[in-house]
Amino acid sequence: MKLYPAFSSLALALALALTALTSPPLHASTGPGVAWQAAAADADIDRYFVQAKAEKKPVLLYWGAKWCPPCNQLKATLFNRADFIEQSKAFVAVGIDGDGPGAQKLGARFKVRGYPTLILFSPAGNEITRLPGEADAAQVMKVLQLGLSSGRPVKAVLADARAGKKLNANEWRLLGFYGWETDEQQLLPATERAATLAQLAKASEGADADTATRLWLKSVGSMAEGKPADPAGLPRLRAVLTDAAQAHAQMDVLTNEAPDLVKALTPQPGDARTALLADFDAALKRLNADTSLSRADRLNALQARIDLARIDAPKDDPQPKGIPAALLAEAREQAGRANREVTDGYERQAVVTEAAHLLGRAGLWKESDDLLKSALARSHSPYYLMSQLGGNARKQGKKQDALRWYEEAFNKSEGPATRLQWGSNYVAALFELSPEDTPRIEKAAAQLFAEAEKDPGAFYERSERSLKKVASLLAGWSQSPAQTAAYTRLKTQLDGVCGKLDPSDAKAKSACDGLLKTKKA
Structure with missing residues (x-):
């Protein structure tokens, strides 16, 4: 799974009537499925833990947001499973919508950043484990059942190990x-x-x-960030790849970490890397064709094939050389088929964004753009697709198109935390692509600070990081009289925002006061 922290990954309102394209949001908690209870403040969480203790039930806490593709993947593949719904009767299910009033404060309380995050707690409120949202639904179910039956915090298990x-x-x-x-x-x-x-x-x-x-x-793999590993491990990796059962069991690791694994065990091009790439491609082909996996997981295997085909190309090369024509044809065909066949709104958000990304990685920019544009009207979060279109344009050097899409994505985004994140992305794009456009930068930053003024959680977790990103860009901006004047106006505006914060909220006051406190030389 790719997390969506800012990165993810991996925001999403956890709607539970999974059969409709326009199901009610998380806080509605309707439908025949899991009896999710929404949490928007500490008082909600505390109440649910009291309930859990009284009922002698664990708590499963889900943190996500409406736009987040892997969150939507969980909705489409795990939360609607009959066994998950039945298992949910054994725990108190709590959902935190990342755009809820106190969601970012709760994120700070539970140390969660990436969407989605799933945490299992004991009835006494102790954290048992964090579930692997990147694994396929059947594996996640097994881990959930292990955690429920054990009740022993993984921290204690790790200490013993x-x-x-x-x-x-x-x-x-x-x-x-x-x-x-x-x-x-x-x-x-x-x-x-x-x-x-x-x-x-x-x-x-x-x-x-x-x-x-x-x-x-x-x-x-990813935990070592592709640093060279002991080459004695190469036969072990090849044995996993050539064994269909082992490759299936490790599907999420192999698809998400393919380039890191190859670079770690074969740091330089040569015969060893060529042989490993051949084994990897064969294993990924099998996973891509495995209908027991979700469509998003199968597309992830296809994307891994593309990433490996361009492994020696520059990281941001928009037109990588050497990708086989047959692989490009598969990318076009599978992306088109997914767009035609997927009808569930949650699955579409996961699958279409994945398909558009892999098309871009293959250098098929027109196909990627066309796919995203065709999906805008059917997406419950079109602003996410608009951001992808902006990213596509930026990678191709189409600066004005990129800024137009980033601006539209910000304008159409919904929810306080999401708007701060999308606004900060737009401001960052302006600094990168049009740094001389002082009026436009000032307007966007001022709008972002106005959004922060309305949001009591603006100076916590993801929202705070969004504002810090903008502040760091503004700190080194004043290179001309016009920019200096704009900076002064923005600082005055932000000082006003900080002055209106609840004096008892020391954390928020400190975060706000520190944003534009000093400027870089």
């Missing part, structure tokens, strides 16, 4: 399928993660083969 204590197979699985991408340093500092996972992989050998392999793959 690091101390050399004996773990059973289920405890190893909790570690292997922990949501490391959404850990936010709850278990480990990010700098220690790759080495620790490698140690766990070695320690788990003999207890559970799939878990040991998963931990090892993660330690070599």
Whole structure:
């Protein structure tokens, strides 16, 4: 799964009537499925934990937002499963819409950033585990059931593992399928993660083969950010790729981390890399054709094939050379088929955005643009697609088209946290593509500060990061009298926003006062 933190990844209002294209939002909690309870403030959460303790039930907390593709993927593949709905009777299901009034404060409380994040708590309110939202729905269900049956915090399990204590197979699985991408340093500092996972992989050998392999793959892949690994691991990776059952079990790791794995184990082009790429492509072809996987997961396998085909091309090359014509034809055909066949609104948000992205990675920009434009009218969050169109135009050097799409995406975006994020993206695009347009930059930044004034959660979590991004750009901006004057006006406006904050909210006051406190030379 690709998280949507700003990045993700991975915002989404968790609507639960999953059969309709225009289901009610998260807070409606209607329909025959899971009895989700919406949380928009600390008081809501505290009430649900009191309920959970009284009923002796764990709490499953979901954090997401309306536009977020992997969040919509969860709606289309996990939250509507009969076994998940039945299992939900055993826990208190709590959903946080990232655009809710107090959602960003709750994000700070629970240390969540990327959308989606799923956290399982004990009835007493202790965190048991974070679920791997990037895995396929069947695997997530197994991990959820493990967490429910164990009730033991994964933090304690990790401490025992690091101390050399004996773990059973289920405890190893909790570690292997922990949501490391959404850990936010709850278990480990990010700098220690790759080495620790490698140690766990070695320690788990003999207890559970799939878990040991998963931990090892993660330690070599994205957690190590493609740094060279012990080349002795190359036969192990090739064995996973050539074994259909193993490749299926590790599907999410292989598709999401393919380039990192290849670069780590074969740092330089040559015969070893060529052989590994051939094995990888064959495994990804099988996953792409595996109808037991969701359509988004199958498209992710196709995108991994494209990423590997362009592995030696410059990272941002808009027209990568060497992608086989047959692979380009597959990209066109599968993207077109997905656009024609998918009818569920949540699945469309996940699948169409994935298809458009892989088309762009293949250098098929017209096809990507056409797909996104054709989907605008049917998307419940068209502003996300508009941002993709802006990104497509920027990568092709079409500056004015890019700015037009980024501006329209900001104007059409909905929800306080989303508007701050989309506004900050628009301001960043202006600084990159049209830094001399002082009036336009000032107008966009002023609009963003006005949005912050209306949002009591503007100086927490994702919203605070959006405002910090804009402030950092403005801090180095004053290069002319007109820019200096604009900066002064914006600082005066922001000072007014800070002055209206609740004096008892020291966190928000400090964050606001610090935004334009100093300027870079």
